[in-house]
Amino acid sequence: MIKVHHLNNSRSQRILWLLEELGTPYEIVRYQRMSPVPLAPPELKKVHPLGKSPVLEDGSRVIAESGAEVEYLIDTYGGGKFKPKPGSDDYWRYIEWMHYAEGSAMLPLLMALYTGMLGDAAAALKPRVDSEIANNLSYMEAGLGGRAFFVGDALTGADIQLLFVLEAAGARLEPHPGLVKYRAAMQARPAYQRGIEKGGPYQLMGR
């Protein structure tokens, strides 16, 4: 059976949501963030050298990086759903959003988290970090264009990857009504709700 190495309040919520959408059975191996600094516990390094979550195990396969895990699950268990037809224009838009989520959109949000911890010592960086977050949120608002999904007319892996970014943005989303509406609609999906129930309390830092 598929195992999801799940850290509370983390990107592994993406994988639980997708598995619920797929209806594929899985089990959760749970890890709690440490205190007072909410890093992952060292046990996660026994699963994958980076010690991050999520990590997916399926038989002899151990896959890190949420985007790669989403691709693996959709290709293996999706039965042709959750991604556009390979080679189509939508497919390449899908690939672009899939890479964009972790490759570009998360960086300024992580910078905001870390510079926020430094307080005045990071004041010089704050305007650049804030403007990059605004730049990325405006880009996503325009890319979504008031539609229900980022690509095509049904849920794809791109939505799974991007929702976490919008959740991590917290209140910074408020000037972007299309993204606020989209975030609420995704979070209202029954499969998303089941993923939250199974994953446990979900409150991202910096929200």
Ligand SMILES: N[C@@H](CCC(=O)N[C@@H](CS)C(=O)NCC(=O)O)C(=O)O
């Ligand atoms: N790009 C990776 C990021 C993985 C990552 O940084 N996960 C965070 C949780 S959201 C983590 O494990 N943090 C704990 C730590 O760094 O100690 C992915 O998408 O899976």
